[in-house]
Amino acid sequence: KLKEISKKTKISEIYIARKCLELSSIEYEKSNMDSNNKKAHVGYYLIADGEPKLLEILQNKKVPRQNNMHKAKKYITALAVVTIVLAGVYGLYINTQINNIVLSLILSILLLIPIETIFTQIAQYILGKTKNTKIIPKLDFRNGIPEQNATFVVIPTIIKNGKRVEELMHKLEVYYIANKSDNIYFALLGDCSTSSNEEEGFDEEVINTGKKMVDILNKKYPDEKFTKFNFIYRKRMWNEGEEAYLGWERKRGLLNQFNEYILGNISNPFKTNTITNVASMPPIKYIITLDADTDLVLNSAKELIGAMAHILNKPELNKSEDLVIAGHALIQPRIGIDLMSSIKSLYTKIYAGAGGVDVYANAISDIYQDNFEEGIFTGKGIYDLKIFSKILNNEIPENTILSHDLLEGSYLRCGLATDIMLMDGYPVGYNSSKSRLHRWIRGDWQITRWLKSKLNALSKFKIFDNLKRSLFEIATIVLLAWGICTKSQWLVLTSLGIVIYPFVLEILTLAFSRKEGEKKQRTFTPHIAGVKGAIYRAILTVGCVPYKAYVELKAICKTIYRVNISHKHLLEWMTSEDAEKQSKTTFENYYKMMAINVIFGILAILLGFDRWLLTIIGILWITTPYIMYKISKVPENNKKKIAKEDEIYLKEIAQRTWQFFKDYLTAENNYMIPDNYQ
Numbered sequence: 001k002l003k004e005i006s007k008k009t010k011i012s013e014i015y016i017a018r019k020c021l022e023l024s025s026i027e028y029e030k031s032n033m034d035s036n037n038k039k040a041h042v043g044y045y046l047i048a049d050g051e052p053k054l055l056e057i058l059q060n061k062k063v064p065r066q067n068n069m070h071k072a073k074k075y076i077t078a079l080a081v082v083t084i085v086l087a088g089v090y091g092l093y094i095n096t097q098i099n100n101i102v103l104s105l106i107l108s109i110l111l112l113i114p115i116e117t118i119f120t121q122i123a124q125y126i127l128g129k130t131k132n133t134k135i136i137p138k139l140d141f142r143n144g145i146p147e148q149n150a151t152f153v154v155i156p157t158i159i160k161n162g163k164r165v166e167e168l169m170h171k172l173e174v175y176y177i178a179n180k181s182d183n184i185y186f187a188l189l190g191d192c193s194t195s196s197n198e199e200e201g202f203d204e205e206v207i208n209t210g211k212k213m214v215d216i217l218n219k220k221y222p223d224e225k226f227t228k229f230n231f232i233y234r235k236r237m238w239n240e241g242e243e244a245y246l247g248w249e250r251k252r253g254l255l256n257q258f259n260e261y262i263l264g265n266i267s268n269p270f271k272t273n274t275i276t277n278v279a280s281m282p283p284i285k286y287i288i289t290l291d292a293d294t295d296l297v298l299n300s301a302k303e304l305i306g307a308m309a310h311i312l313n314k315p316e317l318n319k320s321e322d323l324v325i326a327g328h329a330l331i332q333p334r335i336g337i338d339l340m341s342s343i344k345s346l347y348t349k350i351y352a353g354a355g356g357v358d359v360y361a362n363a364i365s366d367i368y369q370d371n372f373e374e375g376i377f378t379g380k381g382i383y384d385l386k387i388f389s390k391i392l393n394n395e396i397p398e399n400t401i402l403s404h405d406l407l408e409g410s411y412l413r414c415g416l417a418t419d420i421m422l423m424d425g426y427p428v429g430y431n432s433s434k435s436r437l438h439r440w441i442r443g444d445w446q447i448t449r450w451l452k453s454k455l456n457a458l459s460k461f462k463i464f465d466n467l468k469r470s471l472f473e474i475a476t477i478v479l480l481a482w483g484i485c486t487k488s489q490w491l492v493l494t495s496l497g498i499v500i501y502p503f504v505l506e507i508l509t510l511a512f513s514r515k516e517g518e519k520k521q522r523t524f525t526p527h528i529a530g531v532k533g534a535i536y537r538a539i540l541t542v543g544c545v546p547y548k549a550y551v552e553l554k555a556i557c558k559t560i561y562r563v564n565i566s567h568k569h570l571l572e573w574m575t576s577e578d579a580e581k582q583s584k585t586t587f588e589n590y591y592k593m594m595a596i597n598v599i600f601g602i603l604a605i606l607l608g609f610d611r612w613l614l615t616i617i618g619i620l621w622i623t624t625p626y627i628m629y630k631i632s633k634v635p636e637n638n639k640k641k642i643a644k645e646d647e648i649y650l651k652e653i654a655q656r657t658w659q660f661f662k663d664y665l666t667a668e669n670n671y672m673i674p675d676n677y678q
Contacts, residue, residue, distance in 0.1 A: 001046045004132075009058045019057060020045045041311050043137055048312050049326075068372045072458040075371070079123065083116040090115075097490070107482070107491075113468055113475040114498040120465075121502055125509075128365040134373060136313060136331065136417045138306040142299060145183040149309050150282040151382070152262070153179075153301060156189040156254045157292040158575050159233070161202055162209030165190070168292060169213035172229060176221065179301035183282060185223075187230040187275070191254050194246040198236050207233050207272045214274050226281050232258065233272040241399045241568055250571055252396070252404040255289060259389050285309075288382045293425030293576060295338060303420045304382040307331050313415065315387050322391055323454060328415035329387040330408065332377050334364065338423040342527055345428050346631035349527045350536050352426040364418045372458055375416025377409025380424070388412060399570055400563075403443025406466070407450060410459035425576065429632030430544075431593060432583040434551050436576060441470045441555035446563060446570060470556065473549035477600070480545065484604050484614055492613060499545060503538035507531050542617070543624035546600040547593075590629040597621045 006013045020042045028040035044050040052063045091108030095101055145151065153175055155168055165188065172186040190206060210231035217229040234254060236245035247254055260266045262275065262284055275281065286308050288301055307313060308331055315329035342352040369375045391411050396404065408414075427433035444466040451460050476495055483491030510531055528536060562570055574582070584593075591598065601621030608614020642650070664673045 005046070005055070005058070009055070011058055016054075016058065017042075019054065023050070023054065023057075036311065036314070038311055038314065043312050047137065068374070069456055069458065072372045072456075072461070075123075076457065076461050079116060079120060082119050083112055086115050086119070087111045107479070110475050110479055113471050114479075116468065117472055118498065118501055121505065124367045125505065127367055127371060131365070131370045133365050133418065134370040135419055136307050136328075136369075136415050137310045138303060138417075139309045141181075141302045141306040141309070144181045145302065145305055147183050147282055149285050149305055150183040150185070151286040151288060151301070151305050152185050152187055152284050153288045153290070153296065154187045154189050154255075154258065155290050155292055155294075156191060156251050156258075158193050158578075159188075159190040159206050160193050162205040165206055165209040165231075166213060169210070169217065169229070169231070171292075171295075173217055173221075175296040175301070176228065178296060178298045181302060182223075182225070184301060184305075185226060185228060185230065185284075187232060187258075189254050189258055190231065190233040190272075191247045191251065192234050192236045192245075192271075194242065194244045195236060196244060198238075198245050203233070203271075210272065211274065227274065230274045231272065232270050232275070235269070235271040239399065239571070242571055243568065246571070249398060250402075250573055252401065255287075256393060259287070259385060260393065263385065263389055265389070284385055286382050287385050287388070290380050290422070291424065291576075293338075293341075294335075294380050295423035297421065297423055300333065300420055300422055304331060304333060304417070307415075307417050307420065308382050308384065315384060315413065317387075317391075322395070323411060324387065324391070324413035325456075327413065329391070329412035330377060330381055330383040331415045331417050332375050332381040332409065333420040333422050334416070334418045335378065335380060335424045336421050337426050341424075341426040341428075344426075345634050346528075347429055347433075347628070348426050350533060350540070350631065351433075353527060353529065366416050366418055368458070368462075369416040369418065373415070374458060375409070375414045376462060377405045377412075377414040379405040380422060381414070383408075383412060400446065401443075402446050402571060402573060403440065406444075406462060407447055410450075410455050410462070427576070428580060428634055429583060429585055430628040431585065431590070431632065432576075432580045434548070435574070435579045435583060437548075438551050438555045439573065441552055442559045442572075444470060445556055445559040470552050472552075473545055474552055477545055477549040480617075481600070481603075484607050487607065487611060487614075489611060489613065492611075492617070496542065496617075499542050500538045503534045503541070506534045510534070539620070540624070540627065543597075543620045543627065546597045546621055547624075550596045585629070585632060587626070587629050590625040590632075594625040594628070597624050 002013045002016055005011075005016055009016075023045050024040050024042045027037060027044075028034075031037040031040060034040065038044050038048065039050060045054040052065045055063045087108045090111055091104045094107050095104035098104065141149070153172070155172065157168070159165055159168070168188050172188060176184070176186055188210065190210060192203070193200070210233060214227070214229050214231045218227050221228050234247040234257075237248050238244075239246055239248075249256065257266070257269050261268060261270075261273075262278060262281065264278055268276075286305060288296070288304060290296060308328070312327070313331070314327045315324045316326040317323065318325045337352045342348050366375060388408075392408060395411065396407065401407065427436060444463070447463060448467065451463055453460075476498055479491060479498075480495040482488070483495060527533075562568060598621070601618045604614045604618030604621065608618060660677075661673065664677070665671055
């Protein structure tokens with residue numbers, strides 16, 4: 001950053017550094033040596049709100065200042081204006097073709113969502129290329145976590161058997177080994193499943209297995225201060241809205257109860273709890289919450305705690321102390337796809353991308369974090385325990401919210417640390433993927449009331465953006481159906497263009513980003529990427545439009561009915577693991593599930609007998625259920641025979657790697673290999 005400012009102002013880096021020290025020292029003295037004063041930190045003038053002040057002093061002139069909310073409002077306004085203008089222009093063009101002002105107006109309204117989506121993607125692409133990646137500052141805790149930053153790592157999830165408890169406790173053990181340090185503690189927060197009974201037969205098995213695993217792990221990894229591993233299992237309570245027994249407020253309620261309990265605000269609310277003596281526990285500052293299929297990779301917990309502990313990220317509340325307006329009370333890491341999850345089926349190879357950790361990868365661009373210093377919380381991250389409790393404990397009404405992550409991120413001003421990466425699972429097949437989408441859309445439409453709330457404009461835009469995204473395929477299929485029924489080839493082409501546009505942009509980016517003389521990198525990862533992957537995804541996306549529109553419409557209608565009329569089953573939920581297990585993967589089920597595809601396909605063929613494009617689309621829609629069935633199958637034998645040419649190449653790499661260590665890992669070099677050699 002010093003180099004960047006030096007280049008911009010044509011002033012020595014040493015002089016700039018001294019000026020930063022001078023400004024921070026002045027503020028430090030003003031605040032009576034208060035080390036918690038952000039303005040007394042040199043970074044405040046380099047990478048935070050003090051940068052304009054530094055530039056003013058260096059350049060001896062006024063530097064225009066724009067706060068993040070002002071920039072966000074300009075961005076949102078620009079999107080709205082361009083969308084309305086383009087839809088209006090297209091509507092006028094349509095009117096010249098059909099000479100019907102009413103139909104032209106309806107088509108213009110339908111085009112608002114696709115046009116806004118396309119323009120958003122263009123804006124994000126341009127900003128991603130022109131704006132520097134915003135990296136969240138961190139303290140270096142690689143040698144251990146100080147007691148004042150003590151942290152609990154938790155997995156809140158529904159558990160139905162002892163085997164699952166063992167699997168998750170072993171996961172916590174791996175997390176501990178990968179992030180070994182004092183003052184990091186681990187807990188499996190077991191939620192009870194929905195039932196018609198207050199207690200189930202498997203409850204005792206779950207409890208006994210949890211206690212047993214805690215004893216085994218704490219004997220294996222003793223901690224002088226407090227038990228390193230812990231287990232909690234909840235009580236079922238009757239829920240009138242769900243007409244069943246379940247854990248209070250599901251995952252949100254489980255985390256809230258855990259927070260309040262370890263803060264000492266409530267007595268033990270759990271059926272089983274190995275954290276019996278809260279008074280003897282070190283004061284917990286942060287909670288890292290993870291999904292059951294998330295991997296906390298090497299040192300990632302230390303990096304997350306280091307990010308939260310940095311003075312420039314310290315959360316600041318508004319006057320009423322019910323909203324974070326600066327800093328971050330919650331930080332979301334970048335989420336990658338677990339290597340094994342990304343290669344389970346042909347579906348994951350096409351859609352999941354390259355799985356695993358790239359040790360050479362750094363921070364990536366994110367439009368919200370880079371431009372407005374806010375990210376989007378997706379349920380996996382670290383939060384400030386006391387701030388979370390203060391703001392959210394009684395903020396969200398009971399039995400109303402399914403997806404709480406976006407709201408929590410908005411209240412706590414979530415930051416996105418794109419240079420810290422966790423691994424996550426990925427749906428094996430298309431049916432489980434769309435089941436997850438259905439749950440997400442229901443959750444998004446349940447929080448529409450927060451469009452009229454104290455949340456800032458950017459947070460409301462994020463909510464609106466999710467709603468708009470869930471209407472994209474619905475608007476597209478209506479336009480396509482209109483084009484098919486009226487045999488309007490230009491409308492069909494427009495609709496198809498809207499669907500495949502992101503993939504065309506991806507192909508063009510791949511084509512023009514390759515440097516002259518650059519060779520294609522040779523890899524042996526089985527994911528389908530590049531131009532080939534983009535073409536596959538484009539074809540499959542067009543093929544799935546009718547069914548995806550049906551899933552979206554069903555989820556939206558169901559939510560509107562439940563929120564406004566029945567007020568029942570607003571907390572209906574299924575874990576990704578259960579969704580995977582319960583998804584029917586037979587050929588017959590795919591055609592039964594995607595029957596809407598067949599109906600639209602037949603309609604396209606019958607009405608498009610003189611239009612070859614409509615016939616091709618119709619055939620694609622009819623065959624898509626079979627294609628999705630085939631690519632979603634997990635092969636029994638996933639081994640692939642290596643070609644002779646590749647075998648020779650791999651053996652050569654192995655031989656050269658071994659030779660490097662043989663030549664340089666020697667007594668003369670004190671058994672220390674060089675970083676590189678030429």
